[in-house]
Structure formats: C-alpha cells, structure tokens
Amino acid sequence: MSERMLTMSEALREAMAIAMEERPEVFILGEDIGIYGGAFGVTGDLYHRFGSERVRDTPISELGIVGAAVGAALSGMRPIVEIQFSDFTAQAMDQIVNQAAKIHFMVGGGLHVPLVLRAAAGSGTGAAAQHSQSLEGWFANVPGLKVVIPSSPYEAKGLLLSAIDDPNPVIFMEHKLLYKIPGREAVPEGAYRIPLGVSRVLREGQDLTVVATGIMVSRAMAAADQLEKEGVFLTVIDPRTISPLDMGPIYASIEKTGRLMVVQEAPEHGGFLNEVIAKVATGPALGYLLAPVVRLAGMNIPIPYAPQLEKAAVPQVEDIVSRAREVVANWR
Amino acid sequence: MSNFEYAVIMPKMSMTMEEGELLGLRVAVGDAVKSGDVLFDVATDKIDMEVESPADGVVKEIVGQVGSTMAVGAPVLILLTETQVMSFDFNAPAPSIVADVPVEIKNFHSPEVAISVAPISAPPVLAPIATIKAVPKAREMAKDRGIALSSVKATGPFGTITFEDISQPHISGANDSRKAANRKMVASALEKTRSIPQITLTRFRAHASAFIEEGSAHLLSTWARILRQNPHVNISTITEKPHDGVGIALIMESKYGLALPVFADPDLKHGSELTAWIRETREKATRGKVPIEMLSGATASIFDFSHTLINSAIPLLLPSHTTALAVGAPDAEVGKSAITLTVDLRYCDALEAAALLDQLINSL
Numbered sequence: 216m217s218e219r220m221l222t223m224s225e226a227l228r229e230a231m232a233i234a235m236e237e238r239p240e241v242f243i244l245g246e247d248i249g250i251y252g253g254a255f256g257v258t259g260d261l262y263h264r265f266g267s268e269r270v271r272d273t274p275i276s277e278l279g280i281v282g283a284a285v286g287a288a289l290s291g292m293r294p295i296v297e298i299q300f301s302d303f304t305a306q307a308m309d310q311i312v313n314q315a316a317k318i319h320f321m322v323g324g325g326l327h328v329p330l331v332l333r334a335a336a337g338s339g340t341g342a343a344a345q346h347s348q349s350l351e352g353w354f355a356n357v358p359g360l361k362v363v364i365p366s367s368p369y370e371a372k373g374l375l376l377s378a379i380d381d382p383n384p385v386i387f388m389e390h391k392l393l394y395k396i397p398g399r400e401a402v403p404e405g406a407y408r409i410p411l412g413v414s415r416v417l418r419e420g421q422d423l424t425v426v427a428t429g430i431m432v433s434r435a436m437a438a439a440d441q442l443e444k445e446g447v448f449l450t451v452i453d454p455r456t457i458s459p460l461d462m463g464p465i466y467a468s469i470e471k472t473g474r475l476m477v478v479q480e481a482p483e484h485g486g487f488l489n490e491v492i493a494k495v496a497t498g499p500a501l502g503y504l505l506a507p508v509v510r511l512a513g514m515n516i517p518i519p520y521a522p523q524l525e526k527a528a529v530p531q532v533e534d535i536v537s538r539a540r541e542v543v544a545n546w547r
Numbered sequence: 548m549s550n551f552e553y554a555v556i557m558p559k560m561s562m563t564m565e566e567g568e569l570l571g572l573r574v575a576v577g578d579a580v581k582s583g584d585v586l587f588d589v590a591t592d593k594i595d596m597e598v599e600s601p602a603d604g605v606v607k608e609i610v611g612q613v614g615s616t617m618a619v620g621a622p623v624l625i626l627l628t629e630t631q632v633m634s635f636d637f638n639a640p641a642p643s644i645v646a647d648v649p650v651e652i653k654n655f656h657s658p659e660v661a662i663s664v665a666p667i668s669a670p671p672v673l674a675p676i677a678t679i680k681a682v683p684k685a686r687e688m689a690k691d692r693g694i695a696l697s698s699v700k701a702t703g704p705f706g707t708i709t710f711e712d713i714s715q716p717h718i719s720g721a722n723d724s725r726k727a728a729n730r731k732m733v734a735s736a737l738e739k740t741r742s743i744p745q746i747t748l749t750r751f752r753a754h755a756s757a758f759i760e761e762g763s764a765h766l767l768s769t770w771a772r773i774l775r776q777n778p779h780v781n782i783s784t785i786t787e788k789p790h791d792g793v794g795i796a797l798i799m800e801s802k803y804g805l806a807l808p809v810f811a812d813p814d815l816k817h818g819s820e821l822t823a824w825i826r827e828t829r830e831k832a833t834r835g836k837v838p839i840e841m842l843s844g845a846t847a848s849i850f851d852f853s854h855t856l857i858n859s860a861i862p863l864l865l866p867s868h869t870t871a872l873a874v875g876a877p878d879a880e881v882g883k884s885a886i887t888l889t890v891d892l893r894y895c896d897a898l899e900a901a902a903l904l905d906q907l908i909n910s911l
Contacts, residue, residue: 504682504683505684505710546704546709547710
C-alpha cells in the first residue's frame with residue numbers, strides 16, 4: 216500500500232469534498248474559488264464536481280461574503296468562506312467579530328453560527344505588506360471564535376473536517392508557503408478528524424521545548440534535525456489550535472526540559488504565543504524553568520517586499536538553531 | 548491528643564558558648580506563633596541574636612527570667628505545637644521540664660522511651676529575594692532544601708544562579724542537616740537492636756495493587772489482625788507487656804528523611820478508610836508534619852517497597868518492636884514479590900515465625 220503524500224492544497228480540497236458529500240448543508244463561497252479554482256488553487260476542481268450552487272463565486276466584498284455566510288449559518292447551512300489573503304479579513308471584521316462571534320451568546324445560546332473562515336496567511340511569496348500578515352492573534356483575542364493553524368497537509372485535512380463539524384465560527388489560518396509543499400506525513404484517504412484544542416507533541420528531546428505554529432512547526436522540526444547531530448535535543452509541540460489552547464503537553468514537557476522557546480511568524484509585540492509564555496509564568500510549570508523563555512517571532516515591522524528583507528523579517532531555521540543552541544549552552 | 552509540648556531552649560550559637568543572657572521576650576503566654584517568628588532575644592559573649600520558633604504553636608509557659616543568665620540547653624519557654632519531628636528519639640532522655648508534663652499518648656509504654664524533637668538548626672537568614680537572581684528551578688530547590696541563595700555562587704548570564712550552581716555537591720541546606728540528624732537518630736536506634744537474637748524469613752507471593760496506599764493498607768490490616776491473635780508477638784520488648792491494641796509503623800519518605808508514623812488498630816478500619824488515612828499521612832510527611840500521636844505505640848514495622856524496583860529487603864527490628872516486615876516489588880520474570888519477616892527470637896521461635904509468615908501470605 217503506497218502512502219499518499221499530498222500538498223496542503225490537495226488535503227484541504229479533499230476535506231471540503233468529503234464534508235460536502237457527507238452533508239448537503241456544506242457549501243463554499245469566496246472570490247475566484249469557482250471556475251478559477253481559487254487564488255492558490257485550493258478549491259481546484261470542486262466547482263466542476265459540486266456545481267455553482269455549492270461552490271459559489273462572489274463579488275469582491277469580504278464584508279458581504281462573511282455577512283452572507285453568517286446569515287446562511289444561522290439558517291441551518293454550514294458555509295466555508297475562503298478569503299484570498301487573510302489581510303482582507305480586516306474588511307470583514309464587523310461580521311466576524313461583532314456578528315459571528317457574538318450571536319450565539321446574545322440570544323442565550325438559542326442560535327449557532329457553524330461557519331468556517333479559511334484564509335491564506337503569512338509571508339514568503341513576495342506579496343508585500345498588505346498580503347503577507349499573520350493575524351491569528353486578532354482572532355484569538357475574541358471570545359466566541361476558534362482559531363486553527365494547520366502545520367501540514369495531514370493536520371490540515373483532519374482539522375478542517377473538525378472545524379466544519381464545529382457549531383462555532385472557526386478561523387482557519389493557512390500558511391501560503393505550505394500550500395504547495397508535500398508534508399512529512401502521509402494523508403489517509405477518506406474522512407478522519409483531529410479534535411480542536413489538542414496539542415501535538417511531534418518529537419521529544421530533553422534539552423528544550425519548542426512551541427511553534429503553522430509554518431514554524433516544520434522549521435522547528437528541521438532545526439531539531441540539525442541540532443540532534445550536535446547533541447542538542449528538542450521537543451517540538453504544535454498547539455494546532457490557539458483558541459482553545461491546550462497547555463497540558465506544554466507544561467508536561469517543560470517539566471522534563473526546563474527550557475521553553477516559542478516560535479511564530481507574527482510580530483513579537485502582542486503576538487499570540489506571548490499567551491503561552493504568560494500561562495507558563497502564571498501556571499504550574501514556572502518552578503521547572505532553568506532559563507529565561509526564548510521568544511522567536513517576526514520583527515515589529517510591516518513585511519518588506521524585497522525578498523532578502525522579507526526573509527529576514529521572520530524566523531528561519533537557522534534562527535531557531537542558533538537561539539536554541541545558545542539557551543541550552545548558557546543555562547544549565 | 549493533637550498537641551505536643553516542646554521546650555525552646557537557650558541555643559548554642561558558637562563553639563565556645565556555654566551560657567547566654569535572656570535579653571527579652573517577644574511573646575507572652577497564650578500567644579499563637581508561626582514557625583520562624585522571633586520568640587526571644589539572647590546575648591552571648593560574642594553576639595546578640597533572635598531565637599525563632601521552630602514550629603507553629605501556642606506559647607504555653609515561660610520558664611526563663613528576663614535578664615538572667617541561663618545555661619545552653621536550659622528551657623526558656625514551652626511551646627504547645629503540632630510536631631515537625633519525623634521519628635522517635637529513642638535515645639535522648641526527656642528534658643526535665645517536659646517530663647513533668649503528663650504524657651497522654653495511647654499505648655506509650657516504655658518509661659525509657661521519650662519523645663523529643665530532632666535538633667532543628669536555625670533557619671538560614673535569607674537575603675531579600677530581589678537582590679539575588681536565580682532561575683525558578685533553583686529557587687524551588689533552595690526552598691525545598693533550605694539553602695540560602697546568598698550562599699550560592701552565580702555563574703549564569705547576568706549573574707544569575709543557575710540550577711547547576713545550586714546543585715553543586717558542597718552546597719547544603721538547613722533541611723539537609725535536619726535530614727542528617729533524623730538519619731542519625733534512626734541509625735542509632737537500629738544500633739541498639741543489632742544485638743537482639745533474630746531471624747529473617749522470606750516467602751514469595753503474587754502481589755499487585757494499583758496504588759501503593761492500597762497495598763500498604765491491605766498489608767497493615769492483615770498483619771495487625773494476625774498480631775492481635777498472637778499477643779505474645781504484639782508486645783513491647785521494653786515493658787514485656789502485651790499491647791491492648793495493635794500499632795504498626797509504616798515506614799515512609801518525609802520532607803526530613805524517613806518517617807515512622809504508627810497506625811493504631813488498622814485492622815479495625817475499613818479498607819478505603821485506612822487507604823485514605825495512609826495517603827493523608829503520607830502527604831503530611833511530605834510537608835514535614837507527622838502528627839505526634841502517630842509517633843509511638845508500635846510493636847511492628849512495615850517497609851513497603853512494592854512500588855519501587857526493589858524486589859526484596861531485609862527488615863531490621865526497631866527498638867521495642869517484636870516484628871518487622873518488608874515487601875518487595877514483583878520480580879519481572881517470576882511476577883511474584885518477596886515478603887520478608889524479621890522476628891525477635893526472645894519472643895517467638897523460628898518455626899513459629901514461619902507459621903506467622905504463612906498465615907500472612909495465606910490471608911492476603
């Protein structure tokens with residue numbers, strides 16, 4: 216039996232197809248997702264397989280798209296919204312934050328908004344400051360929203376199926392660079408679901424716990440491969456969903472390693488992984504720390520257009536390697 | 548009884564000090580004090596010092612006269628306290644002032660055996676925490692072992708004390724010396740029983756319990772039932788009188804080393820109740836608090852290794868005890884664990900001991 220190595224685009228498309236086959240109320244809407252197959256080719260041939268009613272091209276109005284999806288969700292549908300670049304969620308913020316996230320609570324739990332908003336996030340494609348941001352922290356700060364950041368094709372398929380099942384609005388942040396890269400792990404055929412709110416320990420090493428999200432997970436894994444040859448052993452944990460956030464495995468790992476590094480592409484200032492550090496500082500694992508926590512994050516600048524600067528603005532494998540080496544050597 | 552009278556004495560604060568002047572009292576009779584509160588001030592030929600309370604408690608009586616010069620070791624005041632002592636001091640004579648207090652401990656038979664506290668070294672004087680940089684794990688360790696951070700050399704970045712710094716073998720804390728004192732006390736007690744004629748017998752049996760407390764509880768109550776049926780081995784070897792009830796010391800780890808809390812009449816309790824009692828006592832021991840009423844009245848001891856990697860152990864008789872039991876962990880190949888029984892041959896002969904061990908294993 217051959218193991219299927221898919222790209223994240225293929226895995227996401229497969230998840231949406233499965234969901235649409237399972238439930239008639241699932242449909243997709245967004246800009247250029249139909250005939251064109253999506254700005255990053257994620258929806259691909261779904262328009263031809265499921266038709267224009269269920270794979271709906273929309274006008275260029277993010278506020279209108281999300282507004283229509285909230286209405287559909289309230290009336291029993293399960294819409295999947297695709298936003299071409301997550302930066303454009305800024306246009307739709309009122310519908311996401313003031314409507315989708317709140318309605319269930321403002322009517323005493325009488326209504327649900329089972330809406331999934333998929334958005335292409337992150338830098339690395341030369342798309343400049345308005346098309347390259349990592350805005351997950353915005354949404355994690357809004358109660359009522361769940362926030363998922365898949366780090367590989369395998370994760371993307373299982374998490375998206377759970378997101379579609381979820382009765383709450385779920386923001387699904389897909390890193391653009393992951394779309395075209397096959398993952399390290401095979402993607403099973405058919406449906407499987409990865410529960411939201413369960414961190415995954417990808418590898419265990421005794422020296423340093425690295426918590427990373429999205430594309431930083433594969434960079435942390437590459438750094439761990441490299442450091443292993445030097446005798447420095449990393450534990451890599453992918454929270455998978457940042458809202459809700461599963462701290463248990465992170466606490467348990469700090470107990471074993473005594474050192475913590477968090478890695479995200481979003482700017483350091485006010486970034487979501489600071490929440491992980493805050494929970495460690497105020498929680499049961501503090502007493503196990505052997506060293507100050509290391510924060511590796513994007514610079515506090517808009518993402519530059521020049522390719523060298525764009526790369527320098529966010530953590531790369533070599534940054535993780537050098538900071539990890541340093542913290543392990545200096546704090547015994 | 549839940550309170551224990553403890554004499555706070557004129558401390559020996561230097562090698563040459565033989566007496567000290569009681570400069571003043573900071574507490575009055577009836578005052579509630581916390582461990583570490585200053586009780587009184589003392590002047591010596593070299594230094595004036597505050598003497599702190601070794602435990603939480605209430606001031607029961609003031610013995611020393613302010614302004615008078617008192618010999619080292621003389622009681623200054625009597626504290627009514629929950630003890631922090633982990634085991635008997637089998638050796639020490641009771642301080643006279645304490646001996647005058649009626650002892651109300653059940654099953655406390657021997658006039659030779661007196662309870663007194665282990666020597667408690669003065670808590671280290673800690674520098675304000677803000678002036679010393681240390682990683683959290685080093686701080687935790689300092690707290691656990693009673694190490695003054697000011698005494699540790701920092702080698703970490705920014706002059707920070709690292710875990711490695713505080714783990715240096717030459718660094719010892721106040722709790723380490725308390726542990727050492729406790730260890731010495733247990734060792735000297737065992738030295739006394741070494742000359743007793745004894746025999747040690749082992750049998751294997753299938754043994755499994757998910758939680759150590761459950762296994763210990765089962766053993767305690769079964770052995771207690773057997774001792775109750777055999778009064779000639781449920782006897783204090785000092786008074787040579789059988790006990791009314793059955794008391795068994797269960798050896799456990801405490802904050803200050805081994806603790807020997809005695810469980811009175813464990814066979815009369817429900818299994819779950821006894822399990823909870825053991826668990827609760829173990830938690831108290833971890834915090835350094837074994838109730839004083841649990842420090843005496845045993846004729847037997849049990850050392851439960853069933854949740855370790857140790858398969859068998861030879862139990863030693865504790866003073867005044869007639870029997871000692873040790874339980875090992877199941878052997879990986881055979882799947883059975885060793886139960887080892889030591890008996891005082893003056894009270895029980897070898898074949899009789901074998902029968903008791905058989906009876907125990909058959910009843911488990």
